[in-house]
Amino acid sequence: MAKQQYWLMKSEPSECSIDDLAAAKKQTVPWFGVRNYQARNYMRDQMQVGDGVLFYHSSCPEPGIVGLATVSSTAYPDETQFDKKSHYYDEKSTREEPRWMLVDVTLDRKTRLLSLPELREAPELADMIILKKGNRLSITPVTAAEWKAVLKRLG
DNA sequence: GCCAACGTTGGC
DNA sequence: GCCAACGTTGGC
16 A cells, blocks of 8 residues: 555536535545646546545635545546537547546545635645646645645644 | 636647 | 647636
8 A cells, every 4th residue: 555645636616616525426526627637647647545635626706625535536537528518528539548537536524614815824835836826737746744734724 | 807827739 | 849829727
């Protein structure tokens, strides 16, 4: 068993909020719609069942961490890439060679909102990738120390 | 709605 | 392989 890893995963609440995750069957959702190679590579190559996930709401009135989750599957193809009616359809992807992979994410627990301004104030979190200027990556690795500091602040 | 920052595309 | 143009992200 490899060492536990931690991630921050952004989701737009209008697309899939923490409440949507809580209401989902088995409180689990496939993390569909990622169309960025770096984020895909994290899911495909590095994520393991049991990894910790900070669930983050982006592009909304109150951006921030809103819950804790767990990676609950290894990587498999994102079905939406094959669906012509989907916003995430990719005509260059085939079933033989799918371009986009995803993992399942299962809710651990909802938390209070740990807001973006609050994250910025925390000295232990100063190096979080998500807080760096210009960062747009929807999935970023989180260090064990950052994970611990976030948990401490969530109480 | 604005805009900075970044990723992708495509012409050469 | 370069790089300009374009599209997207995401906070404000």
